[in-house]
Amino acid sequence: MLTYGSTDVSELKFTSMKHDIDIRDERWVDVYVRLETEAPELVPASIGELGALLVATRDGLLVEIAAQDEGRDCEYQFTESEKAQLRHYYEQQVRPTI
Numbered sequence: 001m002l003t004y005g006s007t008d009v010s011e012l013k014f015t016s017m018k019h020d021i022d023i024r025d026e027r028w029v030d031v032y033v034r035l036e037t038e039a040p041e042l043v044p045a046s047i048g049e050l051g052a053l054l055v056a057t058r059d060g061l062l063v064e065i066a067a068q069d070e071g072r073d074c075e076y077q078f079t080e081s082e083k084a085q086l087r088h089y090y091e092q093q094v095r096p097t098i
Contacts, residue, residue, distance in 0.1 A: 013038040
């Protein structure tokens, strides 16, 4: 994870992901993913509950991945490695159900 505007980076490995799907309208699907990490001490202390918002089209195209804290946007971003883990989870576990 990294903070907007900072050069400090920590790479998180996700060990557990659970999701909820919200079909926003005829075009968009929001997927809220709750995350657990291999090294919880690397998660920034200001984050209460680490999560991700994945935004996809109804036909399954993933268009956005955003870090969340307790279900809200936060000042952190995922690294490319973390996004790759989330994309893989989406393709394997979520997309087949949309």
